[in-house]
Amino acid sequence: xxxxxxxxxxxxxxxxxxxxxxxxxxxxxxxxxxxxxxxxxxxxxxxxxxxxxxxxxxxxxxxxxxxxxxxxxxxxxxxxxxxxxxxxxxxxxxxxxxxxxxxxxxxxxxxxxxxxxxxxxxxxxxxxxxxxxxxxxxxxxxxxxxxxxxxxxxxxxxxxxxxxxxxxxxxxxxxxxxxxxxxxxxxxxxxxxxxxxxxxxxxxxxxxxxxxxxxxxxxxxxxxxxxxxxxxxxxxxxxxxxxxxxxxxxxxxxxxxxxxxxxxxxxxxxxxxxxxxx
Numbered sequence: 462x463x464x465x466x467x468x469x470x471x472x473x474x475x476x477x478x479x480x481x482x483x484x485x486x487x488x489x490x491x492x493x494x495x496x497x498x499x500x501x502x503x504x505x506x507x508x509x510x511x512x513x514x515x516x517x518x519x520x521x522x523x524x525x526x527x528x529x530x531x532x533x534x535x536x537x538x539x540x541x542x543x544x545x546x547x548x549x550x551x552x553x554x555x556x557x558x559x560x561x562x563x564x565x566x567x568x569x570x571x572x573x574x575x576x577x578x579x580x581x582x583x584x585x586x587x588x589x590x591x592x593x594x595x596x597x598x599x600x601x602x603x604x605x606x607x608x609x610x611x612x613x614x615x616x617x618x619x620x621x622x623x624x625x626x627x628x629x630x631x632x633x634x635x636x637x638x639x640x641x642x643x644x645x646x647x648x649x650x651x652x653x654x655x656x657x658x659x660x661x662x663x664x665x666x667x668x669x670x671x672x673x674x675x676x677x678x679x680x681x682x683x684x685x686x687x688x689x690x691x692x693x694x695x696x697x698x699x700x701x702x703x704x705x706x707x708x709x710x711x712x713x714x715x716x717x718x719x720x721x722x723x724x725x726x727x728x729x730x731x732x733x734x735x736x737x738x739x
Contacts, residue, residue, distance in 0.1 A: 467624035469494040470508055471617050477517055478613040481524045481543045485517045508624055511723065519722060520612070522558040525551070526688045526727070527609045529567040536563045559686065559727050585692055588682045589701050594735070597673040599635055599655030600664040607647050608638060609688065614654035619723075621665050622656055632657040635673055636716040674712055678735040679705075686727035690716075693734050702736060712737035 476493045477485055490513055491501035505513045521543040528539045537548050540563075545551035555563050600622070602614040615634060622631055637653040655671060664670040679702055683693045694714075702709065719731040 466504060466508065467621060469496060470505065470620050470624065473505070473513075474516075474613060474616050474620060477520050478610070481521050482541060483544065485513075485544065487513060490517075509620065510623070516616075518554065518558070521545075522555055523612060523687070523722070525555060525563070526559060526566065526686055529563055530688045530691075531609075536567075539563070585696060587693055587696050587701075589697065590680050590682070591677065591707075591738070592680045593677050594675040596675040597635060597655075597657055599653075599671045599673055600658055600662075600668040601637075601653050601655040601671040602668055604652045604654060605648070606650060608642060608650055608652055611636060611652050611654055612687075618654050618656050618668065621667060625665055627658070627662065627665070630659040630662040632659055634718040634721065636718070637671075637673055637713045638716070639713045673715060674737075676710070676712070677738050678715070679707055679738050681734040681736075683732045683734055684729065686730060687722075687732070690732065690734065693732075697734060697736055702738070708739040710737045710739050 473490050473494050476490070483489075487502055488498055490505075491498045494501055494505075496504065502513060505516075509516060525539050525543045528534060528542065529536075532539070534542075536551075540546070540548050540551035543551070545554070552562055555561075555566070559566055561569070600618070602618050604611045604614045615636075618634075622628060633656075635655040635657055637655065639651040639653075640649070642650055653671060655673065656668075658664070679697060681693050681697045681701070683690060701707075714737070715735040717733040717735065719733065720729070722730065
């Protein structure tokens with residue numbers, strides 16, 4: 462596919478993320494892409510591997526899941542903010558995506574997904590291992606703002622790789638998170654969406670060649686929706702690392718995604734949360 466198609470797809474993805482409650486019909490997205498309505502959907506599906514309706518729904522439901530956890534807005538308000546003025550329709554679609562009603566999802570609290578039940582103190586418990594990792598060369602896009610909204614950059618990164626016929630060289634997705642969200646204002650949070658490529662693969666010119674430094678890490682194994690990762694970080698940094706006498710080193714936290722929302726239900730998403738240690 463030409464660079465023109467790649468740019469049009471990236472423009473559409475940005476538009477969906479920026480307007481979750483707006484008109485995201487095929488006609489509107491075709492206009493954003495500046496393409497004929499007769500051909501736009503085939504191009505999008507061919508390049509993304511999913512229909513525009515599927516991608517739009519995933520983005521809307523992810524945004525809703527984050528708001529259910531982070532905000533005290535009513536379910537009706539959240540439904541409207543992601544383009545569902547009818548609460549019943551929103552509840553049905555959210556349930557299909559997450560396996561729970563919006564109210565049940567919110568009431569689950571720390572969103573531990575399908576993890577085991579044992580709790581100690583105020584922290585849900587997670588399996589953690591100490592591992593040594595190699596350096597990881599990445600083709601990357603930078604993100605600034607809420608960590609829960611880095612998904613837009615990951616989608617753009619995947620789109621670039623797919624549009625350039627590089628999917629056979631793709632070895633996974635890695636996120637780097639440079640700031641502590643409890644001490645840095647949300648608009649100033651810095652992170653990076655990275656694609657791990659096979660050795661010797663040239664990084665696309667619109668992406669940055671970045672190396673995620675290896676070394677020793679305390680690796681927490683998390684299963685569940687990305688909206689629940691905060692509880693995992695609280696356990697890793699607030700309990701496991703102090704109790705085991707581990708010393709953190711000056712490097713960003715890293716997330717390694719073992720599967721992805723494009724083909725995995727939210728409760729089955731597997732993420733390794735890696736805290737760099739001496």
